[in-house]
Amino acid sequence: MSIKDVIAPFAVWKRVFEKPWTVKKPIDDRPGADRYRGFHKNDSEACIGCGTCESICQNAAIDMVSVDGVQGDGGDSGLRPRIDYGRCCWCALCVDICTTGSLTMSNQYVWTDTDPEVYRFVPGHDGKSWDDSQTGYSRPEGYSLLKDERVNMPALDVDEGLKSFVEMIKGYSAE
Ligand code: SF4
Ligand code: SF4
Structure with missing residues (x-):
């Protein structure tokens, strides 16, 4: 053993x-x-309960549920998205498609609990510490997965339709 080996631990x-x-x-x-x-996060006042977020979610992580204090009317189903974080993969498709822009994401990702049930909640209703967070993901300005131009439905010419019972509207499959 060299003298250096003896001194090194003290150094x-x-x-x-x-x-x-x-x-x-x-x-x-x-x-x-x-x-x-x-x-x-979800701005419950702006959300109209349309369920578009539920439809696009590829993981079936969103269920539309009724919540206390939200009454449906002609323009609001009265339902709000409940997210299951056992299924969510954080892809943000639901945020990008949200019709009103009410659905956003905080940048909070650390949260542990021993009760698995708490990882299924209604953002904007079941209060969370990140509800007022100003950081996180929201749909970029001017970007939307929704196309706002109506797609014309192909239909059979009336004269053709008069000759038989065939389906006039051509935009649907037989099913
Ligand atoms: S972020 Fe989660 S809840 Fe939203 S579409 Fe993706 S998987 Fe579904
Ligand atoms: S798409 Fe947006 S407005 Fe529609 S239910 Fe989901 S969060 Fe609400």
């Missing part, structure tokens, strides 16, 4: 007073990026 003590490189509480100190896709 590292000088590092005791240096600023550590490690993070003391890594689980508490890992903020998502500003446009990170974390837990959802």
Whole structure:
């Protein structure tokens, strides 16, 4: 054993007073990026319960449910999206398609609980700590998956239709 091997352990003590490189509480100190896709938020006043978010979700992670205090009327079904985070893959298709832009995502992604049931909730109704978060993902300005131009439905010419019982409207399959 060399003299250097004997002294080396004592030499590292000088590092005791240096600023550590490690993070003391890594689980508490890992903020998502500003446009990170974390837990959802929903502006319940703006949401009209149309269910378009439910329809586009490829993981069946959204169910439209009734919630206390929201009454349906002609322009609002009275339902609100409930998200199941056991199914959600955070793809944000629901945010990109949302007809009113009410559905957004916070950048909060750290949350642990021993009760699996709490990971299924109605954003904007079941209050969460990230509800007022200003960071996270929202549909970019001017971008929408929805096409707002009506697609014309092909139909049989009236004169042709008069000659038989064939279906006049051609835009549907037999099913
Ligand atoms: S983020 Fe994607 S997977 Fe999650 S609820 Fe929305 S559409 Fe479904
Ligand atoms: S698409 Fe938007 S407006 Fe329609 S139910 Fe979902 S969150 Fe509400």
